Amino acid sequence: MTDLQGAFSGMRVLDFTAGVAGPHATQLMAMHGAEVIKVEPLAGEWGRTLGRDDLPRQPRFRSSLDRLEHENELNALLIAAFATRDSRDWAARLTEADVMNSVVNSYADYFADPHVAEIGACDWVDHPVVGQVPLPLVPGAPRLSEASPEVGQHSAEILGKAGLSDAEVSGLVADGGAVI
Structure with missing residues (x-):
């Protein structure tokens, strides 16, 4: 029997086949050195x-x-x-x-993934109401130093920086337009 190792080296094969025989043939060609590109039908x-x-x-x-x-x-x-x-x-x-x-992945799958743990892509942040909260991290992005604020926690400060007086902020709260 002839040694076929590398017999198809340097060949590029576009595989438009389906079924069993065609894909099997192109797999054998790939095993013997061909670069096989599988092209799927629509x-x-x-x-x-x-x-x-x-x-x-x-x-x-x-x-x-x-x-x-x-x-x-x-x-x-x-x-x-x-x-x-x-x-x-x-x-x-x-x-x-x-x-x-x-x-x-679901959030549970993400946090349980060994790769996520290995690369440190999850951080735990203490939240004053719910305790520790897991946060997914984007590689290279800065880590969060604190949990997200509670509803209304910074509203008065933000509205004040937007130019509203304390009386105007109080009026918004009284009318239900803001939460503090």
Whole structure:
């Protein structure tokens, strides 16, 4: 048997295939040195990934315009399909099928993520009413030194800096236009 290691080095292959045989062939080419670029059809591999090969082939879901015209029906089918697994399982399946996706974390997921802890992307701030509050941090952004103010905590000061007299601020409070 001939050694195929690097047999396709320097080749760029655009993979427009679907199903099993075509993607398998281009995977083998990639294993032997080819640069393979997977080009998804408009419908992508979403039907197969959802276990519904029939959906992308149905006239009502074949093109972007068709899917838009039947959006409510398609959304109901997708919601039912996605309810069968958790988001991490779906992300793995979609990634395996080369369908662009990303899991969107809840706040709880974000704060529990080991990477968030590792890079220090969460800070805890003491709040006078609720106790410690976790705050997500943007890398490179300054850390907050204190919790957000309570409702009305700085209203009189801000209104005063805006040029209102103490009597005008008192009038706003009395009329319900400001909280102090």
